[in-house]
Amino acid sequence: MHGTRIPLAKPDSRAVTIRLARDPNDLMLVTAIRSAVYLAEQDCPFEEEFDGNDMVAAHFIGYVGNEPAGCLRVRFFGDFAKVERLAVRHQYRRSRVSFKLVQASVDYVKRKGFRKIYGQAQDRLVDFWAHFGAKPLGHNRKITFSDFSYTEMLLEIEPGPDAxxxxxxxxxxxxxxxxxxxxxxxxxxxxxxxxxxxxxxxxxxx
Incomplete structure (x- = not known):
């Protein structure tokens, strides 16, 4: 995973690659993907999806071949990172792009030396996040926004030797x-x- 742009042509149109967003054009891709998923599919109001945090976060973009297929956002707090806004376009949900986006973000957070990753998973997606070792936070707080109920999740990690x-x-x-x-x-x-x-x-x- 790195931040440079992928080549204009790839030999395998199904290959999944992940990179960090670098410039305004990349943020336009992120906006387009999240608009397709959250605004169009889930009917989320614009001001709720684009919540004022995009300019203070790291963004990952996932490609299937040359096509931007998904994205994910990471924000940093005192002793934890928050992984959020995972979005994958409908036609790419049978690919591994969602898993690779999450794994890239976990590796990135480890490299930055953090030991905790916090997330808010839609209740129906708790098992997806459990695949990475995340567990419900345990204090039974329920959070609801943009018409969905969420479960607070915590993933405890060890920083890599190269943190x-x-x-x-x-x-x-x-x-x-x-x-x-x-x-x-x-x-x-x-x-x-x-x-x-x-x-x-x-x-x-x-």
């Missing part, structure tokens, strides 16, 4: 989100010739 910490390579920390294993543009900038006229002033002030 990003304060001890991580500083260049890893400033790489593009999700692309931590590949040198980024700022890695390359450390080795190029100096171009800023302010560099000499900064050195003189030391």
């Amino acid at each position: 990003i910490t304060l001890d991580s390579d500083p260049y890893v920390i400033i790489r593009p989100e999700g692309d931590w294993d590949r040198p980024g543009v700022l890695d390359a900038s450390a080795g190029r010739a100096v171009t800023s006229p302010l560099r000499d002033l900064a050195l003189a002030d030391r």
Whole structure:
């Protein structure tokens, strides 16, 4: 999983790939997928689906072949991440894209060092989330919004051995989100010739 765009042509039209959204065009894809699923199929009001949290979240896009088929949103809080807004277009629900979207998000949260993932599952989808090890939170609170009843779920995880910490390579920390294993543009900038006229002033002030 990474954030670069998939090739324009793939040899297997059924191949499922997952990547992080990177730019406004990607957010348009997310909006289109969620509109098809939640606004069109579930008749969810626009302001309830697009709730003001999209610009402060990470978004995953799932492809079947070259076609954007599904998406998922992740938000971060003090000691947990929240996985939400999983949406898969109707014609791709027999593919593995929903499972791969969730697994990609779990791996991503582990890499960021979190130990808990919180979710609110439609009651009919509790078993789907249980497949990943999520369990009902246990305090019997019921939450209802946009005409559906939800069960609070908790998935406890262990950060991976490569989780990003304060001890991580500083260049890893400033790489593009999700692309931590590949040198980024700022890695390359450390080795190029100096171009800023302010560099000499900064050195003189030391």
